[in-house]
Amino acid sequence: MKVKECMKKSTAVIMAAAMVAGIPMAGMKAEASDDKPFDGVTLKWALTDNAASGEETKAMVELIKEKTGINVEFFISPTAAPGEIDKVLVSLMAGDDIDIIGRTPIQLEEFYRAGVLEPLDELAANVDYDMETVYDGSALKYDDGKTYGLPTERDIWLTYYNKKVFDDAGIPYPEAEGWTWEKYVETAQQLTDTDKGIWGSFIGNDAVHSYMYANQSGVPAYKEDGTSNLDDPAYAESMKWFFSLGNDLKIQPSSVEVASGTYPYNAFMINDNIGMFVCGGWVASTLTTLEKYPRDWQAGILPMPYPEGSEPSSLVIDMCYAVPSTSSNKEAAFEAIKCIAENKYTLGYGRVPAKKLTEEEARAYVEETLVPMFEHDGITADEFMAGWFDSNRNYISEKITGTADTVISQIITEECLLYGQGGKSLEDTMASIKSRSDDAIAEAQAE
Secondary structure, X not given: OHHHHHHHHHHHHHHHHHHHOOOOOOOOOOOOOOOOOOOOOEEEEEEOXXXXXXXXXXXXXXXXXXXXXXXXEEEEOOOOOOOOOOHHHHHHHOOOOOOEEEEXXXXXXXXXXXXXXOOOXXXXXXXXXXXXXHOOOOOEEOOOOOEEEEEEEEEEOEEEEEHHHHHHXXXXXXXXXXXXXXXXXXHHHHHOXXXXXXXXXXXXXXXXXXXXXXXXXXXXXXXXXXXXXXOOHHHHHHHHHHHHHHHOOOOOOOHHHHHOOOOOOOHHHXXXXXXXXXXXXXXXXXHOOOOOOOOOOOEEEEEOOEOOOOOOEEEEEEEEEEOEOOOOXXXXXXXXXXXXXXXXXXXXXXXXXXXXXXHHHHHHHHHHHHHHHOOXXXXXXXXXXXXXXXXXXXXXXXXXXXXXXXXXXXXXXXXXXXXXXXXXXXXXXXXXXXXXXXXXXXXXXXX
């Protein structure tokens, strides 16, 4: 209680000082016009110092002002260390007046469980805003069925490949049609040349990789009774298959080599000896930063591989924006996150919008924005459309989502690395994952 009172007091002091200095504070409103009902309102957006100083963030603040008349100032919060509670969540639990926060669905779930997120359904109904249609069913909901976030951008996984590695091996570039994991492995085997230090594949040691094959095969992570479904044989096969890529097939560095740091997460971007790399869409943006990642080779892209016999699919994670329950101007905050969600992709930073675009709108965006950004690599509009805007492809959450999902993800991380590095048998690994996950679910349900 003393911590909470102290934080409230410090916030009040800051606000008082700002008012004396003539700085507008959240909720203070100038005279508004009919088309901009919140013109002059000032809102607080919670960000880290680095995020607040970014060019894209500055451009978004200007766009919010242009379209809505709303002023945005930053509530600066440090990044939490591993294992620490989110610093913004701490501030909200202390009652700080914050209007805008952005997180992934998994991260926002902590805020939802803590009761500091405002449901958006009534705010949307008040302005006749159909969130389900605009975001094609991807508006963020939790287990009470209410909507708590608007998705802004989608990080959709791709296959990235080094054209020079293919050229040197005399192998044609792969094609998007029928690009399965089986074809990926076959291609990686053709590219791998241990004498020359060439790896056909590189995929990191993240927990999601150990169950992505089962995930893409449509096997649910939970049973109908609410317990985990991680004892389904598909999850054991997925784990075995993934770690075999490096440990047995040797088409990529072994789990031990990856864990040692010899091949960091950005190995594909900084080395010229990796043929293919499967990862999130964020990698594409790094390929355009030749000053940071200089290279004398061209990159190509394909959709993410999918299991043979399954429908084509790619993993995805959304970035969502939400309104905290402590906001003193929730209506204006909803208008601001609407503006972010609908328009952020137009700023020219290569984002994949979460809002529903027609094929014509998507192609126009690709041709006018993405293709020029990737001139160095010669990536075509058709390649972007196949990877990011294919209406016939299933886009599946990259993370397990459901009761105790954050804890389950950590459990899988710990257990899969033990298995991948030879410290535990597959049978014992899966039994431990199942048991620990069910315990985590039971504990969460008891709260």
